[in-house]
Amino acid sequence: MTRKKQKVSCFDFLSDDILIEILKRLPDDFLRYKAKHICRRFFNVITNGLLLDHTSFIFQELGKPTVRHVDIREEQQELELKEKNLDLPKKGWVMSWCNEFLLITNQERKEYVFNLITKEGSYLPSCTYCRGRYTYECGVSLSFDGFKGVHKVLHMFIGPPMQCHILILKRNILSRFSSKWKKIEIPSCTDEGWGSWGYPVSVQARYIHWDVHGDGGYLVSMDMVKEKMIRMSLPIPESSFRYTVFEMGGFLTLIHQVSFEQTDMWILKDFEKMKWEKLELTVPNCFFGEYDDFLITPMSSLISKRYMMCMKTAIRNCGVCSYDLKHGVVKKLDIDFGQNDRCVVYSSSPSFI
Numbered sequence: 329m330t331r332k333k334q335k336v337s338c339f340d341f342l343s344d345d346i347l348i349e350i351l352k353r354l355p356d357d358f359l360r361y362k363a364k365h366i367c368r369r370f371f372n373v374i375t376n377g378l379l380l381d382h383t384s385f386i387f388q389e390l391g392k393p394t395v396r397h398v399d400i401r402e403e404q405q406e407l408e409l410k411e412k413n414l415d416l417p418k419k420g421w422v423m424s425w426c427n428e429f430l431l432i433t434n435q436e437r438k439e440y441v442f443n444l445i446t447k448e449g450s451y452l453p454s455c456t457y458c459r460g461r462y463t464y465e466c467g468v469s470l471s472f473d474g475f476k477g478v479h480k481v482l483h484m485f486i487g488p489p490m491q492c493h494i495l496i497l498k499r500n501i502l503s504r505f506s507s508k509w510k511k512i513e514i515p516s517c518t519d520e521g522w523g524s525w526g527y528p529v530s531v532q533a534r535y536i537h538w539d540v541h542g543d544g545g546y547l548v549s550m551d552m553v554k555e556k557m558i559r560m561s562l563p564i565p566e567s568s569f570r571y572t573v574f575e576m577g578g579f580l581t582l583i584h585q586v587s588f589e590q591t592d593m594w595i596l597k598d599f600e601k602m603k604w605e606k607l608e609l610t611v612p613n614c615f616f617g618e619y620d621d622f623l624i625t626p627m628s629s630l631i632s633k634r635y636m637m638c639m640k641t642a643i644r645n646c647g648v649c650s651y652d653l654k655h656g657v658v659k660k661l662d663i664d665f666g667q668n669d670r671c672v673v674y675s676s677s678p679s680f681i
Contacts, residue, residue, distance in 0.1 A: 339369075347373055356382075356399065356410075357445070360427075383628045383637055384674035385648075386414070386422050386430075387665060393419060398663055400637060400650075402630055407650055409662060416442060417449055426470035426533050426675045429479055429497070439468060441481070441497065452481060452495065453508065470675070471552035472533040480552055482536055483509065490514055494555055512550075515559050529573055530675035531580045535599055539573055547573065551599060563594050563604040575673070576629040576636065583626060609653060624649065624658070628673050637661075639671060 339347060351374060354363060364374045382401035388394070395414040400407055416422075420434035432440045442449035467484035478496050485491040493509040529537045536550040537560065547560040562582065564571060570585040580596040582604070593607045629636045636651045640660070648663040665671075 344373055362445070383630055384425075385627070385637075386425060386672040386674075387663075388422060388670050388672075389666065390668040390670070395422065396664075398648075400630075400661070402635065407635060407661070411663070414444075417447075418442070421670065422672045423468050423527075424470040424530070424675075425672050426472055426479060426530065429470055431468060431470050431481065433468075439481075441470075467528060467538065469528050469530060469536050470533075471530065471536060473553050474534070475553055482550060482552065484538075492550075492557060494552070510555075512555055512557060514557055527672070529575055529580065530673070531575045531596075532578055533675045535580065537573060537580055549599070558602075560596075561602050563606070564592075572625055574626045574628060575675075576626070577633040581626070581629075626651075627671065639665070641667070 342350075347369075351359060351363065351370075359374055364371050382399055384397065384399045387396045387398060395416055397412050397414050399410045402408070416430070416432065418432050418434050418440045420432045420440070422430050423433050423439075424431040428443055428445045430442045430444065432442060434440060439452040440449055441452065466486065467482075469482045471480045471482060472478075473480055478498075481495040481497065483493045483495070485493075492512040492514050494512055495509050529539070531537065534552050536552060538548040540548055545566045546562060548557065549560040550557045562568075562571075564582070564584045568584060571582055573580060573582050575581065576595065582594040582596075583591060584594070585591045593609050594604045595607060597603050597605045624638045624640045626636050626638050634652065634654050636653065638649050638651055638658075640647045640649050646665055646667050646669075647660050648665050649658055649660045651658050
């Protein structure tokens with residue numbers, strides 16, 4: 329019997345240091361959307377080598393067609409900003425952003441999925457319960473199932489009755505969709521028609537979290553790989569309301585103002601066990617203003633977890649700022665952001681399966 333010859337890649341003979349130097353010369357979009365998923369080694373080198381230690385946002389202003397993409401990364405102990413306008417085929421609000429896909433709601437309240445790399449797109453099929461006209465009571469989000477290698481759309485219809493559905497996207501979204509909407513069981517302890525479902529927090533492009541109540545009781549969370557929804561308990565008293573949740577370094581993070589002298593930070597270490605861990609970090613009270621018209625809200629962080637990106641909302645002074653966890657310094661960034669702007673945070677898959 330003759331043995332089948334194995335193909336050997338020339339990259340196998342290169343050290344990680346040399347491979348990093350080669351990859352550094354590639355465009356960011358190619359690293360983010362393509363090279364990162366070629367093989368396990370490429371993923372580990374790009375991610376662990378912090379070639380993509382960045383965070384990205386999409387900003388849109390009410391009543392204006394301009395859609396801005398802002399990328400923030402650390403370069404030589406400083407933050408570097410890159411901003412460009414996106415040319416989208418459909419007018420509307422960007423509701424979710426996962427890997428290379430955008431989910432856009434147009435003026436007719438219909439959802440459109442657009443691929444930033446191939447420039448292809450398609451409307452979502454109509455949902456039975458909201459009849460394809462996604463209302464303000466609906467919540468939608470993109471995710472990535474690394475085990476199956478597919479992107480999914482999550483749709484929450486507040487009802488009554490409350491409904492949850494998932495749609496699987498094909499690799500070529502122009503060929504329509506690989507299935508119809510699949511109904512997901514909702515925990516009986518989840519209240520109907522309460523709170524806001526507009527912009528959930530996406531973690532690792534797999535876990536979707538809604539802070540629908542905002543009273544410290546619980547989150548509504550979805551594991552998009554197992555397609556299971558749970559009521560996520562929080563590590564703070566149920567009566568608490570001065571807190572916020574966001575993604576930091578691949579973990580769901582909660583900042584809670586215990587008092588005007590104390591602010592705690594927690595991260596969700598285990599989704600299944602609902603295990604939270606308190607971080608021994610000094611968090612300033614600037615995240616919770618003394619008055620309701622002033623607030624600094626964390627949005628995301630770099631992989632290194634040194635910098636948190638925050639949105640500052642005030643009557644006369646809106647903007648985007650960074651908080652240096654190492655030195656405890658808040659710095660306003662040179663990003664045009666006003667009261668009428670909306671922001672969508674980039675979500676990417678963190679592991680190569």
